[in-house]
Amino acid sequence: MTIRLFDEDHYLKKFNATVVGKDGKYVELNQTSFYGKGGGQTGDTGTLNGERVVMTEYLDDERLVHVMENEPEFIVGDIVHGVLDWDRRFRIMRLHAASHMMEYYLWKHFGDMKRVGSHVDERKDRADYLRDERLDSEILSKVENDTNKFLVEGHPVTITVDDDGIRTWRCGPVEMPCAGTHVRNTSEIGSIKLKRKNPGRGEERVETSLRE
Numbered sequence: 001m002t003i004r005l006f007d008e009d010h011y012l013k014k015f016n017a018t019v020v021g022k023d024g025k026y027v028e029l030n031q032t033s034f035y036g037k038g039g040g041q042t043g044d045t046g047t048l049n050g051e052r053v054v055m056t057e058y059l060d061d062e063r064l065v066h067v068m069e070n071e072p073e074f075i076v077g078d079i080v081h082g083v084l085d086w087d088r089r090f091r092i093m094r095l096h097a098a099s100h101m102m103e104y105y106l107w108k109h110f111g112d113m114k115r116v117g118s119h120v121d122e123r124k125d126r127a128d129y130l131r132d133e134r135l136d137s138e139i140l141s142k143v144e145n146d147t148n149k150f151l152v153e154g155h156p157v158t159i160t161v162d163d164d165g166i167r168t169w170r171c172g173p174v175e176m177p178c179a180g181t182h183v184r185n186t187s188e189i190g191s192i193k194l195k196r197k198n199p200g201r202g203e204e205r206v207e208t209s210l211r212e
């Protein structure tokens with residue numbers, strides 16, 4: 001199994017690891033800080049020994065694979081130096097934490113709605129909810145304002161792991177199971193803007209993006 005260094009430290013940007021598998025452009029390491037695509041969060045990109053990693057995915061529950069742009073020079077048994085595309089990952093961490101808080105205020109203003117899909121990458125977070133009526137834009141701007149007010153107050157984020165390995169995310173009034181990567185404090189996020197979309201019948205989508 002791949003040791004997931006990102007679980008211990010969401011801010012680990014560089015690491016060394018041993019190549020334990022290679023199949024063309026697919027590289028498996030004994031350990032990695034590249035987050036594997038899953039749980040609604042995109043995978044990481046970066047470099048291994050200066051060669052481009054274009055995506056990171058799960059081969060199965062326990063093994064991660066780095067998808068390279070080209071078949072790399074290094075071979076099984078080599079030690080490689082990994083470097084994340086940190087700007088990209090940090091934006092994902094900011095957006096991911098922001099969307100948890102957005103959802104708290106969304107439910108507060110609109111009432112509970114079942115989330116049926118979510119995805120976060122470096123550009124935006126999108127979350128889909130079961131709802132027949134359109135989300136009112138004035139109420140949605142209250143959600144945006146409340147979220148931004150909370151973020152700027154600088155609330156710490158804590159993550160705990162129970163005996164079954166379930167990771168719980170906590171910040172202010174919010175507590176939820178989540179295995180993604182997040183910032184340590186909401187002050188790192190800055191402020192966000194929200195946009196409503198209609199992904200299909202009976203659903204409403206909220207897109208969260210960062211105000212630069």
Ligand SMILES: [Zn+2]
Nearest residue numbers: 096169178180
């Ligand atoms: Zn999360």
